[in-house]
Amino acid sequence: MEKIAIYGRSFGEQHINDVQILFDELQKRKIQISVYAPFYKYLEPLIKIGSEVQQFSTNKELQAETECLFSIGGDGTMLDSVTLVEKSNVPIFGINTGRLGFLSTIKMEDIVEALVQIDKGNYFFEERMLLELRTNPNLFGENNFGLNEVVVHKKDTSSMISIHAYINNEFLSTYWADGLIISTPTGSTAYSLSCGGPIITPGSENFVITPVAPHNLTSRPFVISSNDIIKLKVEGRGKDFLVSMDSRMETFDSALEIEIKKCDFSIRLLNLNNQTFLNTLSNKMNWGKDHRN
Helix, strand or coil: CCEEEEEECCCCHHHHHHHHHHHHHHHHCCCEEEEEHHHHHHHCCCCCCCCCCEEECCHHHCCCCCCEEEEEECHHHHHHHHHHHHHHCCCEEEEECCCCCCCCCEEHHHHHHHHHHHHCCCEEEEEECCEEEECCCCCCCCCCEECCEEEEEECCCCCCEEEEEEECCEEEEEEEECEEEEECCHHHHCHHHHCCCCCCCCCCCEEEEEEECCCCCCCCCEEEECCCCEEEEEECCCCEEEEEECCEEEEEECCCCEEEEECCCCEEEEEECCCCHHHHHHHHHCCCCCCCC
């Protein structure tokens, strides 16, 4: 690699030295570095960045020759970086300073070895499907796409809400619940999983519809084709409700109809050869491991 971008948020003091090592190793390899401007400002008093390091603020400022975006943080940071990469096709490499890290699988302290493996070409690119949220007016502006999920949820009330769900304009069900999750395969290991949804491999062309604390106990997670279009209408005792897309959240009222469909572009993740999806499941969820004494 000759040119990379770096995006990140604040991190614990224990990672300062490792971040310094990352910058030193990249500069040792004569790699041109461009850092997200707010992150550059955060790093400036913590590490020696180097005068040759450039800055960027928007996805339009990502240089065309950028070969990869390094995301430093947890999975939430990775989700934020998706809005920067957008349609550029620049792959994202997740470096984990958080906890679990399903997307950011490389530990910060392992960064030198990870760079060695990248130098050797021991990596692969993985396409990840996005979903798109359509509303009128558009609640999320130009960034109306997400990698993990869209969630509608109650707001400022202890009462459940009624979510009327349609698939391709055909009525599916009314969910009396705290909320409803529409998840991509990537998001199947996130909020949907914690609410009882299934795990789906990243290459699957599916959405998962998972209710949050449903009152109608026959409601179960439902897997549909990603070619389907989902429409939601929400009612409840409260005036306003919440809709979130990955880590972003907006308020809406019952007059708004929500449409969710597969996005017309995807993003790419850069993974080391030993960081496959099944390997991550084993490491993060202890699948296939016998913990009996």
